[in-house]
Amino acid sequence: MIEINGLYKRYHNHHGSDWVLRDINLTIPKGVSVGLVGRNGAGKSTLLRLIAGMDMPERGSIHRGCRVSWPIGLSGGFQGSMTGRQNVKFVARVHGGRQNVEDIIERVRDFAEIGEAFDEPIKTYSSGMRARLNFGLSLAFDFDVYLSDEATSVGDRAFKAKASKAFKDKVGQASLIMVSHGEGMLKQLCQAGVYLQNGRATWYDDVKDAIAAYHAETDEARKQRGEQVGQVASGKSQQRPGTAQNELALQQGKTKKPSEAQQAQTDTSTQESETREELESLVARRRADFEVAKSAFEHAKAMQLVEMDLKPYQRRFRKARNQLQQAQERLDSSSAAEDAGDNSHPGSNHS
Helix, strand or coil, X not given: CEXXXXXXXXXCECCECCEEEEEEEEEECCCCCEEEECCCCCXXXXXXXXXXXXXXXXXXXXXXXXXXXXXXXXXXXXXXXXXXXXXXXXXXXXXXXXXXXXXXXXXXXXXXXXXXXXXXXXXXXXXXXXXXXHHHHHHCCCCCEEEEECHHHCCXXXXXXXXXXXXXXXXXXXXXXXECCCHHHHHHHCCEEEEEECCEEEEECCHHHHHHHHHHHHHXXXXXXXXXXXXXXXXXXXXXXXXXXXXXXXXXXXXXXXXXXXXXXXXXXXXXXXXXXXXXXXXXXXXXXXXXXXXXXXXXHHCCCCHHHHXXXXXXXXXHHHHXXXXXXXXXXXXXXXXXXXXXXXXXXXX
16 A cells, blocks of 8 residues: 655745646555556656655655555666666665575566667667566566656557566566556456646546546646637547548557658648638647647756756657647648638729
8 A cells, every 4th residue: 555645845946946746645555556547747756756766855754554666667767877787786685684686686677678788888779678677577576566757658569568478477466556648448447536736636546537527627728728618610530531530540559650740741642622610620629739848948958957858748748849830831822822812813903
């Protein structure tokens, strides 16, 4: 059982010191797997680090009546000048107890699948390689509760499937506390859910109810931005044909997420057939994506992440900014074309 009482957390920096988490009171029963849901910047990863003991609360307390892993998916904690093998050996001696150290090393090496890099310094690893090693190292020990921060999104398709299976194998032997944007994974592996909003935490006995609460928040935000949610505008769907199906397939892992170049090509190919209303809807969606990416990037900078861990947030922010600019340019071009058409219409000149 994990008990969280009156927990407050904030980070003091030049951006200000708003509470990331405020007055969190939770009791996570033994053997219950929990999914943490909420918007980017809601404090999910922060709460996970606090539960792991990697960070300290400003106020309040966390009582762990069980063995809790470090957050799988976070690549911090390794000594950069030591090799992967040396790092694993060190951790195995600390946490391994009566387990055979050499056996743990081999299990981690086989699971991580990083080849000869296992005997190279950690500082030469990519972020994906570090996460793979962290994942394998975490699962090499018998914890009562495993913490996961987007761990199943690491690596190629084969490794993601391997990671998902490893989690499923742990269910029944141990419980999970998981952060993931893959709703299908949360529904498969978690029974309960914790929804984080404005620094507050709400417990749900069913993770599906937590996900529904998160959807209600995002739908309300879209309505406030003037977007239509779940409605049909002017006899046409708010999204272009196939978009809703593609997004659903992406969530279920059935299709690959299109690259930026592919997205730009798709946008260009459909530009001619888009109405002004559809372009305005596209701009609104791109602006919403940009605000989310901007918020995540600023939060990552405030947490003072190392450059390697900060780059994904920076790339996502730049991509969202570029897509917003492209959509706005297309809308402006469409508006200019309509104005030109009106001016050239017979009878429009009054001499």
